[in-house]
Amino acid sequence: MTLWLTIIGGGIITYLTRASFILAGDQVRLPAAVERGLRYVAPAAFAAIAVPAVFGGDGLDGFGDDVPRITAAIVAGAVIVRSRNVPASLVLGLSTLWLLLILF
Amino acid sequence: MTDFSFDRRAFFDGFRATIPIGLPGVPFGLVLGFLISDAGIDRLAGWSSSWIILAGAAQLAAIELLAEQASAAVVLVTITFVNSRHLLYSAALRQRFAPFPRWFRLVGPYVLLDQAFALANAQPDDLDDRYRMWHYFGSGAFLFGMWQIVVGVGVVVGDVIRPEWQLTFAVPILFGSLMLLSISNHAGVVAAVVGGVVAMLGTALPQGSGILLAIVLGVAAGAAWEGRLAEDPSATEAP
Numbered sequence: 001m002t003l004w005l006t007i008i009g010g011g012i013i014t015y016l017t018r019a020s021f022i023l024a025g026d027q028v029r030l031p032a033a034v035e036r037g038l039r040y041v042a043p044a045a046f047a048a049i050a051v052p053a054v055f056g057g058d059g060l061d062g063f064g065d066d067v068p069r070i071t072a073a074i075v076a077g078a079v080i081v082r083s084r085n086v087p088a089s090l091v092l093g094l095s096t097l098w099l100l101l102i103l104f
Numbered sequence: 105m106t107d108f109s110f111d112r113r114a115f116f117d118g119f120r121a122t123i124p125i126g127l128p129g130v131p132f133g134l135v136l137g138f139l140i141s142d143a144g145i146d147r148l149a150g151w152s153s154s155w156i157i158l159a160g161a162a163q164l165a166a167i168e169l170l171a172e173q174a175s176a177a178v179v180l181v182t183i184t185f186v187n188s189r190h191l192l193y194s195a196a197l198r199q200r201f202a203p204f205p206r207w208f209r210l211v212g213p214y215v216l217l218d219q220a221f222a223l224a225n226a227q228p229d230d231l232d233d234r235y236r237m238w239h240y241f242g243s244g245a246f247l248f249g250m251w252q253i254v255v256g257v258g259v260v261v262g263d264v265i266r267p268e269w270q271l272t273f274a275v276p277i278l279f280g281s282l283m284l285l286s287i288s289n290h291a292g293v294v295a296a297v298v299g300g301v302v303a304m305l306g307t308a309l310p311q312g313s314g315i316l317l318a319i320v321l322g323v324a325a326g327a328a329w330e331g332r333l334a335e336d337p338s339a340t341e342a343p
Binding site for chain 1: 170189270302331
């Protein structure tokens with residue numbers, strides 16, 4: 001029972017964070033500087049998710065083990081910058097990772 | 105009164121556009137399902153986190169804590185921090201979603217997953233409101249449906265994704281791609297660099313609070329960079 005209540009509580013928290021400003025809509029006014037900053041939520045958030053995962057989630061500990069993943073991430077990033085093609089970046093990024101893990 | 109009746113074309117455009125950025129989450133969902141089945145908790149309750157919480161990273165953190173018999177309070181604080189980025193997604197979409205009917209503003213946020221935010225946030229400002237709304241729902245419908253199936257399959261079939269295959273690395277590649285695609289000026293680069301570096305250094309912070317700090321500082325840095333340009337007319341910037 002505690003398990004269900006914990007998960008439902010987690011669902012309520014998640015919904016409230018997602019709904020907060022969307023539900024408020026025009027009823028709130030944010031300072032111009034904040035509105036300007038909100039244009040940078042996407043790059044900041046997606047970097048904050050991707051970068052630690054590339055480094056294995058342990059900061060700079062065990063950096064040597066991260067080299068194949070870092071290389072794969074750079075290849076995937078180069079593909080995106082050149083082609084803006086997400087499936088291509090996934091295929092080439094993962095292929096690079098597999099190749100490096102097989103070779104070394 | 106604007107017409108917000110069902111727009112089939114917009115819905116399926118959104119559905120289709122989400123497929124390539126949704127599917128990279130499949131290995132992660134299968135692994136999450138396996139971890140739920142392996143955590144020593146009620147499997148139905150564990151799987152139900154997929155439709156009750158509907159957020160992969162928070163579900164993973166919660167399941168790991170529940171497997172360690174952590175208290176409900178610790179689980180809820182962790183979910184709050186890991187999902188705090190949704191507060192910023194919500195704020196970033198507020199103005200675009202403000203013209204939508206109130207029922208949308210109640211229901212729509214339920215499917216505000218990262219990929220749905222990425223698509224809605226990237227759309228042009230001058231898009232038709234009805235098209236924008238149903239495009240978002242199409243996106244959310246794909247992500248919701250995919251997540252229920254994939255996590256469910258993971259719970260049932262168990263350990264099918266071998267760690268040595270590194271398939272879950274599709275998630276960081278996807279988010280790295282979404283990051284690069286979301287950058288349109290130098291301030292965006294600054295936001296991404298600050299967000300990424302702070303998140304990496306912040307992995308030691310408790311309950312996943314590092315990610316919130318990283319995003320807030322990244323956003324502030326991006327805005328400060330843009331503000332610096334506005335004050336200094338001699339500074340120019342590539343589009």
